Structure formats: C-alpha cells, structure tokens
Amino acid sequence: MNGTNLLDIRDLRVSPRGMTETAILRGVTFSVAPGETLAVVGESGCGKSMASLAVMGLLPPGLERRSGDILFRGEPLPVDDNTAMRKVRGRRIGMVFQEPMAALNPVYTIGHQVAEVILEHEDISAAEARLRVVELLREVGLPSPDRIIDEYPHRLSGGQRQRVVIAMALACKPDLLIADEPTTALDVTVQAQIMRLLKRAQNELGIAIILITHNLGLVAQMADRVVVMYAGHKVEEASVQTLFASPQHPYTQGLLRATPRPGRRRAGGKPLEEIPGMVPAITDPPSGCRFRPRCPRATRECETVHPAVRQVGDTIVACHHPGRLEAVQ
Amino acid sequence: MSYLGKRLVHVVLTVLGIAIINFFLLQLAPGDAADVLAGEAGTADPEYLANLRREFGLDQPMLHQLWAFLQRLFMFDFGYSYRHNMPVSTLIFERIPATLILVGSSIAMALVFGILLGVVAARTAGRLPDKLISLASLLFYATPPFWIGLMMIVVFSVKLGWTPTGGMSDIISNKTGLAYVLDVMRHLALPAITQAVFYLAIYTRLVRAGMLEVLSLEYIRVARAKGISENRIAYHHALRNAIFPLITVAGTNLGAFLGGAVLTETVFSWPGVGRLMFDAMFQRDLNLLLSILVLSSIFVVLVNLAVDLLYALINPTVELR
Numbered sequence: 001m002n003g004t005n006l007l008d009i010r011d012l013r014v015s016p017r018g019m020t021e022t023a024i025l026r027g028v029t030f031s032v033a034p035g036e037t038l039a040v041v042g043e044s045g046c047g048k049s050m051a052s053l054a055v056m057g058l059l060p061p062g063l064e065r066r067s068g069d070i071l072f073r074g075e076p077l078p079v080d081d082n083t084a085m086r087k088v089r090g091r092r093i094g095m096v097f098q099e100p101m102a103a104l105n106p107v108y109t110i111g112h113q114v115a116e117v118i119l120e121h122e123d124i125s126a127a128e129a130r131l132r133v134v135e136l137l138r139e140v141g142l143p144s145p146d147r148i149i150d151e152y153p154h155r156l157s158g159g160q161r162q163r164v165v166i167a168m169a170l171a172c173k174p175d176l177l178i179a180d181e182p183t184t185a186l187d188v189t190v191q192a193q194i195m196r197l198l199k200r201a202q203n204e205l206g207i208a209i210i211l212i213t214h215n216l217g218l219v220a221q222m223a224d225r226v227v228v229m230y231a232g233h234k235v236e237e238a239s240v241q242t243l244f245a246s247p248q249h250p251y252t253q254g255l256l257r258a259t260p261r262p263g264r265r266r267a268g269g270k271p272l273e274e275i276p277g278m279v280p281a282i283t284d285p286p287s288g289c290r291f292r293p294r295c296p297r298a299t300r301e302c303e304t305v306h307p308a309v310r311q312v313g314d315t316i317v318a319c320h321h322p323g324r325l326e327a328v329q
Numbered sequence: 330m331s332y333l334g335k336r337l338v339h340v341v342l343t344v345l346g347i348a349i350i351n352f353f354l355l356q357l358a359p360g361d362a363a364d365v366l367a368g369e370a371g372t373a374d375p376e377y378l379a380n381l382r383r384e385f386g387l388d389q390p391m392l393h394q395l396w397a398f399l400q401r402l403f404m405f406d407f408g409y410s411y412r413h414n415m416p417v418s419t420l421i422f423e424r425i426p427a428t429l430i431l432v433g434s435s436i437a438m439a440l441v442f443g444i445l446l447g448v449v450a451a452r453t454a455g456r457l458p459d460k461l462i463s464l465a466s467l468l469f470y471a472t473p474p475f476w477i478g479l480m481m482i483v484v485f486s487v488k489l490g491w492t493p494t495g496g497m498s499d500i501i502s503n504k505t506g507l508a509y510v511l512d513v514m515r516h517l518a519l520p521a522i523t524q525a526v527f528y529l530a531i532y533t534r535l536v537r538a539g540m541l542e543v544l545s546l547e548y549i550r551v552a553r554a555k556g557i558s559e560n561r562i563a564y565h566h567a568l569r570n571a572i573f574p575l576i577t578v579a580g581t582n583l584g585a586f587l588g589g590a591v592l593t594e595t596v597f598s599w600p601g602v603g604r605l606m607f608d609a610m611f612q613r614d615l616n617l618l619l620s621i622l623v624l625s626s627i628f629v630v631l632v633n634l635a636v637d638l639l640y641a642l643i644n645p646t647v648e649l650r
C-alpha cells in the first residue's frame with residue numbers, strides 16, 4: 001500500500017492454463033510489512049496455497065498468472081523468469097510447506113539438504129556450510145545436531161522433519177517466510193512447539209511471516225493482521241484484534257463460530273457451528289457474491305452484483321451487507 | 330543368520346533346483362549324444378551305440394546319472410565334450426570374455442541412453458522431444474531384435490561397408506594393442522546395438538515414468554523453493570530417486586540378456602557362450618548344454634544378489650534384514 005511494504009500483491013489473477021472463464025485467484029490484493037505476521041485464512045481450496053506459490057513463481061504447470069503485480073521491496077518480482085527467481089527463493093523468501101513427511105528427499109542426509117540451500121546462495125566452502133548447518137539445527141531445536149546432521153529423513157519424526165524444513169527456509173536469513181499450513185499435519189503439542197519456534201525466529205531475525213492456516217486459534221496467537229480468503233477472493237482484511245472483536249464479513253463470522261477461541265467463555269458458550277454448504281467448484285462459481293449460497297444474509301443484490309472491496313471502519317471487506325452479527329459476540 | 334548368509338543359502342538352493350530341472354528337461358529330449366555321434370559316424374550298430382553309452386555313463390539309471398552330475402557340478406567338474414574333444418570347462422571359459430563384452434556393453438548402452446532419453450522425455454513431457462523419444466521407443470520396443478540386427482547388417486555392413494558382418498576381430502590382420510581394441514569395437518558395434526535397443530526402449534519408458542512421478546513429489550517443490558536449478562533438480566534430486574525401479578528391472582533382465590546373446594551371437598557369428606550353446610543344442614552335446622545352462626544360472630543368481638546389495642547400498646531407506 002505504501003513504499004515501505006516488504007511484499008505487495010496487487011490484483012493477482014491466476015487461472016488454469018488456456019481456460020479464460022475459470023479462475024483460481026480472482027484479483028487478490030494484500031501487503032506484508034517488514035517484520036510483521038500476516039495470517040491468510042480460509043477453508044481448503046480457497047486459493048491460499050496458489051497465492052503463495054504465485055509469489056515464489058512456483059505455480060504448478062497447469063496454472064498461470066493472468067495479471068497482477070507482485071512487488072518485493074517495491075520492485076516487481078520476476079515471477080515468470082525462473083533463473084531470476086532462483087536468487088529470490090531460499091534467499092530473500094523462504095518457504096515451509098504442509099507435509100513435513102514428504103518435504104525431504106529420502107536419499108540425502110539432513111545436513112546435505114540444509115547445506116544445499118546455503119551453498120546455492122552463498123560463496124562459502126562445504127566445511128563452513130556444515131558448521132552453519134549444525135548451528136541451524138541447534139537453533140531449530142533438534143537434539144544432538146552434530147549427529148542428526150548425518151541422518152537420513154526417514155529416521156526423523158514429522159515434527160523433527162518440519163524443524164529441518166524450517167532450518168532450510170531460514171538458512172540464508174530471508175526477509176520473508178511463507179509458512180503454508182506448517183503444523184496442519186502435526187499433532188497438537190508439536191504444533192505449539194513449531195509455532196513457538198517460528199515466533200522466536202521472527203524475533204531474532206526480524207523476518208516477516210505469511211502464515212497460511214485454517215486454524216483461527218493459531219491466528220489469534222501469532223498474527224498481527226489477517227486476510228480472509230474465500231473462493232479466490234479476499235473477502236476481509238483487518239488487524240487481528242479488529243477481526244476477532246468485530247468481524248464484518250458473514251464468512252469470517254462463520255469461521256469464528258466454527259472455532260473454539262481462547263478468549264471466549266467456555267461454560268455456557270454457544271456450541272461450535274459449521275458453516276453450512278461447501279466451497280463452490282472453481283469451474284462453476286455462483287453469480288454475484290461467491291459466498292451467497294451459504295450466506296444467511298444474502299439478498300437480491302448479492303445475486304446480481306459482485307461485492308467490491310471497501311473500507312468499513314478499520315476493516316477492508318467485500319460484502320454488500322457487512323457488520324456485526326448477534327451470534328458472533 | 331546374517332542377511333548375506335541367508336541369501337547365499339538361497340543362491341545354492343536355487344542353483345541346485347535349476348540344475349535338477351535342466352537335467353530332467355534334457356532327458357525328455359529325444360535321442361542322446363550317442364545317437365548323434367553314431368549318426369555322424371554313419372552307423373546304427375547297436376553294439377557301437379551301447380559302447381558309446383557305457384563310455385558316457387548313459388546306460389546308468391537316470392537317478393545315478395543325476396547324482397553323478399551333481400557331484401561333479403559340486404566340484405566344478407563339468408566333464409568332457411566328445412563333440413569338441415575338449416573339457417567342457419575349457420570350452421566354456423574360452424568363450425566367456427566375448428559374451429561378457431557383448432552383454433556388458435549392450436546393458437551399459439541400454440542403461441546410459443535409457444536414462445538420458447528418459448530424463449529428457451520427462452522434462453519435456455507432452456512437447457516435441459518427448460513425443461519423438463516416446464515414438465522411437467515404441468518402435469524399438471515393437472520390432473524384433475533379430476530383424477533390427479539383420480537390417481543393420483544390410484545397411485551398415487553390406488551397403489555402407491562401415492562395419493564387418495560378423496566375428497569379433499579381423500582374423501587376417503594380426504592387430505595388437507590399441508588397434509586390436511578398436512578392431513573389436515568395430516565388430517562389437519552392431520551386435521551390441523542389436524542387443525541393446527529393446528531394453529533401451531524399456532528403460533527409456535521406465536525412467537520417463539519414474540521421473541514424472543518423482544518430479545511431482547513434495548520434496549521437489551521444496552528443492553525449487555530453495556532456489557535450486559532445474560538441471561540439478563532433475564539429475565540430483567529426481568533421477569537419484571527415479572533410478573531405483575530401473576535397477577530392479579535391469580537386474581531381472583540379466584537372464585534375458587544372456588538368452589538374447591544366443592540369438593545375437595548366432596546372427597553376428599560372435600564367438601561367445603551363446604553361440605556355443607546354440608551349437609551344443611543342435612549337436613545334442615547335452616553335457617555341454619547342461620553345463621552352460623547351470624553356469625549361466627549361477628551367474629544370474631549371483632548378479633541378482635549383487636544388484637540387491639547395490640540397491641540397498643544406494644537407497645538409504647532400505648535396511649537389509
């Protein structure tokens with residue numbers, strides 16, 4: 001939004017190759033300031049992962065960026081130029097993925113794979129890189145780093161492997177870390193450890209984090225700001241306090257009703273409610289507002305006119321009838 | 330017992346089984362060496378035949394013959410070939426280098442080019458190079474090797490005169506050193522290519538499929554997110570994993586390569602064990618034939634063991650038990 005942003009995504013549109021009608025991202029705009037944590041939330045299939053892969057220039061072969069700029073420190077990222085992007089990936093932007101069990105190459109040792117990213121981007125010897133790797137493994141909380149460095153991935157647990165992936169992502173001290181559901185595949189206690197690790201790394205390195213998740217509990221603990229996505233659109237954006245205190249979009253309100261919240265009364269609290277219905281198929285989106293078939297507040301207008309993004313108080317929201325809802329309080 | 334110990338017991342039992350089965354199979358064939366020798370001598374005199382049979386032990390009960398055969402086998406004594414008037418072991422061991430050169434170079438060719446073409450095809454999947462490679466491998470897969478061999482003789486030897494039509498080296502010019510090596514290579518080219526193309530086609534398809542599968546895996550995306558180059562991703566990250574099924578299949582193909590050598594060596598008059606076996610078959614030199622069969626089965630079983638060990642060595646997720 002202004003010149004001091006680390007990352008600006010402007011009106012990003014992504015479609016399957018050769019299909020002009022359907023789209024996976026339909027004009028998504030958001031920014032990340034240096035050092036902040038931006039949470040991106042929404043149900044599965046809303047386009048969160050594709051948005052982050054578009055930033056890395058790593059969209060799957062079947063998808064392409066139709067339009068929209070991605071600026072890094074005010075400069076357009078050369079996302080269509082693989083060679084140029086290689087200098088960004090792993091060095092300026094690190095990425096952590098959802099499936100730690102599948103994220104490491106089974107035939108190479110942990111040390112080899114972490115050192116690889118350092119040797120790719122920095123002009124240092126293999127011996128120096130190894131020392132750095134031992135240090136990194138210690139920092140991400142792996143036990144006996146000088147032993148585990150020579151282990152193969154299959155000897156590590158899911159949580160340990162995710163720590164290794166985080167070590168790879170942080171190895172070159174990037175400015176931005178994109179964490180795409182980093183704890184979804186892990187059990188709850190390990191989740192909390194990994195989140196603490198990310199928070200600590202952020203404080204020490206001053207990096208910004210995009211945390212993609214559908215766990216609003218994590219959002220409340222981790223994020224400064226939140227972007228809510230639905231069916232390829234950003235439907236709401238606000239600071240984490242504003243979003244939890246007064247969610248404007250019916251979808252956000254639905255998500256909050258479906259989530260146990262730390263700050264919320266336990267006893268006597270309303271039972272959790274799922275949002276009825278499902279995310280529409282990208283090939284067959286409803287007319288007007290994409291959320292209309294599931295929205296308790298839908299009107300005639302919602303059927304014909306797609307709601308534009310606008311500012312309501314401290315919140316950016318795309319809805320014809322935004323506002324507080326009794327049941328959300 | 331250690332893994333290796335168990336495997337070696339397995340090897341011995343397999344070889345024993347193969348020896349016994351081959352022995353009985355050959356007993357089923359009509360006629361024996363005595364018939365052939367007598368036929369060539371132009372006589373059917375029963376006394377002469379009986380003499381021959383006694384001399385070869387062919388008059389003994391079948392189980393006696395089997396027992397004697399296994400005892401000799403155990404001591405690596407393969408007996409005597411009356412057809413060639415030479416100990417069988419000398420006969421076979423003389424021919425082994427030629428066959429090893431032929432089979433070894435054709436396997437190497439099939440592997441190296443199969444891997445290269447498979448990787449290129451996978452990396453250009455759906456585009457022109459992939460389509461050309463896939464078409465070519467389909468053609469080679471579907472064409473009988475002996476026909477490819479004959480056509481290559483027609484084109485390269487007869488029409489173009491680039492290569493000799495057969496044999497392993499020039500008999501007339503007595504070359505030595507490097508000149509000899511080059512001469513053998515010139516003779517080797519056609520038979521080795523003939524042997525290789527079918528497997529080259531299989532390996533290309535295998536590597537292409539394996540690469541496509543591995544390239545879609547999460548750790549490849551992770552490697553890309555580290556800024557690794559596409560070349561390194563293909564050869565260092567993907568191929569290293571896509572190669573495992575190839576090793577397994579190539580290991581089990583070894584027996585087929587030896588079988589193929591019978592045909593190739595005959596077409597190109599390559600002086601190897603395959604040719605020897607072919608002749609032994611027609612001359613009903615059953616002892617020689619049986620020895621070749623048993624020896625090559627020992628070879629195949631041992632190489633399969635070596636391939637399994639190699640597999641475990643390069644695949645850290647496999648632990649030998």
Ligand SMILES: Nc1ncnc2c1ncn2[C@@H]1O[C@H](COP(=O)(O)OP(=O)(O)O)[C@@H](O)[C@H]1O
Binds near residue numbers: 016042045046047063
């Ligand atoms: N390779 C692909 N080709 C076509 N469509 C895809 C591909 N990958 C994902 N999609 C579609 O893109 C949409 C958004 O997916 P994704 O970004 O993974 O969602 P999220 O991360 O929010 O769960 C989904 O509808 C999914 O079906």
Ligand code: SF4
Binds near residue numbers: 293
């Ligand atoms: S625009 Fe209408 S249908 Fe869409 S979320 Fe708002 S009220 Fe519901």
Ligand SMILES: [Mg+2]
Binds near residue numbers: 049
């Ligand atoms: Mg996702």
